[in-house]
Amino acid sequence: MSKIIYAGRFMMELLLAMAIGFIPVGVGLMAILHHQEKILAENSFYSVQDAIISVDRSLERLQAAANSALMLGGKPCEEVRQKLHDQVDITPDLRSLALMENNKTYCNTLGTSTHHDKFFAEAQAPLQLMFDTPASPGRVILSYQVRRDTFSAIATTFATQLRNELHGFQNGLTVMLEFGDSYVWALGDSRDPGRPSLVEHVEIGVSERYGYTVKAGYLRGHGAHEARQAIMQTLPSLVLVGIVTGSIFYWAVFGLRGIRQVNAANKA
Known part of the structure; x- marks a missing residue:
C-alpha cells in the first residue's frame, strides 16, 4: 500500500513541477504573439505615412x-x-x-x-x-x-512610377493608392476583377496636399503565418527554460524535503 501511495505522491509532484515549468513557456508564447501583432500593426501604420511622403514628393x-x-x-x-x-x-x-x-x-x-x-x-x-x-x-x-x-x-x-514606390514595401505588406474610385497597387489596378483583400492590421491615410488615399494591410492569414514562424524559432528555447524551471522547482520543494526526511529518520 505504501508503494501505491508513494507512486501517487510522486506523480502529483511531477505534474505540479511540469505545470510550474509550463508557466515560462506560456508567458513566452503570449509575449511572442503580442510582439508579432505589434510589429505588424506598426509596420502598417508607418508604411502609410512613408507612402504619403514618397508619393507626395513624386x-x-x-x-x-x-x-x-x-x-x-x-x-x-x-x-x-x-x-x-x-x-x-x-x-x-x-x-x-x-x-x-x-x-x-x-x-x-x-x-x-x-x-x-x-x-x-x-x-x-x-x-x-x-x-x-x-x-x-x-x-x-x-x-x-x-x-x-x-x-x-x-x-x-x-503609373509605373507609383508602382515603383509601392514595390518598396515588403514583408507581406500590401499598399494601395486610391484616386477617387480608381486605385493602383504594386501588382494591379482598377481593371482587376477585385481589390486586394486587406483584412489584417489595415491602416488608412489621406494626403493632405493631394487628397488621394493610402491603404496598407495584410492578406488574410498573414498574421497567423508570421506567428507560427516566430514560435517555431523560439519554442525550443522556451521549452528548455520550462524544463530548467520545473526541475529547479521540483528539487527545491520536493527533493530537499526528501533529504530532510531522510536526515530526520537517521537521527531518530
Missing part, C-alpha cells in the same frame, strides 16, 4: 510641371509647343503636357489626341487615373490638372 514634380505649363495658357500652340516639349524632356518621369481652353485640348506634346477633353471636363479632382488611353493602350496614366479662368494645363506620368 506628385510635386507633376504639379510643378502643370503649373509651369499653365503660364503658357492662352498663347498659340505654335508658339509654345516647343517649350512644352522641352519641359517634358527635362522633367523626370513626365510623360506629356497639354493645354486646354474651355475644356478642349488645343496643344498637346503627344500630338492632336483629345482623349483628355471629356475625361477632364467631367473630373472633379485634379488627380485622375486614366486607363487604356488611345495614346497609351494597356497602360495606366496618372494626370494632374490645374486651372486658371477658362484655361487649364494637364501633366501626365505613367
Whole structure:
C-alpha cells in the first residue's frame, strides 16, 4: 500500500513541477504573439505615412510641371509647343503636357489626341487615373490638372512610377493608392476583377496636399503565418527554460524535503 501511495505522491509532484515549468513557456508564447501583432500593426501604420511622403514628393514634380505649363495658357500652340516639349524632356518621369481652353485640348506634346477633353471636363479632382488611353493602350496614366479662368494645363506620368514606390514595401505588406474610385497597387489596378483583400492590421491615410488615399494591410492569414514562424524559432528555447524551471522547482520543494526526511529518520 505504501508503494501505491508513494507512486501517487510522486506523480502529483511531477505534474505540479511540469505545470510550474509550463508557466515560462506560456508567458513566452503570449509575449511572442503580442510582439508579432505589434510589429505588424506598426509596420502598417508607418508604411502609410512613408507612402504619403514618397508619393507626395513624386506628385510635386507633376504639379510643378502643370503649373509651369499653365503660364503658357492662352498663347498659340505654335508658339509654345516647343517649350512644352522641352519641359517634358527635362522633367523626370513626365510623360506629356497639354493645354486646354474651355475644356478642349488645343496643344498637346503627344500630338492632336483629345482623349483628355471629356475625361477632364467631367473630373472633379485634379488627380485622375486614366486607363487604356488611345495614346497609351494597356497602360495606366496618372494626370494632374490645374486651372486658371477658362484655361487649364494637364501633366501626365505613367503609373509605373507609383508602382515603383509601392514595390518598396515588403514583408507581406500590401499598399494601395486610391484616386477617387480608381486605385493602383504594386501588382494591379482598377481593371482587376477585385481589390486586394486587406483584412489584417489595415491602416488608412489621406494626403493632405493631394487628397488621394493610402491603404496598407495584410492578406488574410498573414498574421497567423508570421506567428507560427516566430514560435517555431523560439519554442525550443522556451521549452528548455520550462524544463530548467520545473526541475529547479521540483528539487527545491520536493527533493530537499526528501533529504530532510531522510536526515530526520537517521537521527531518530
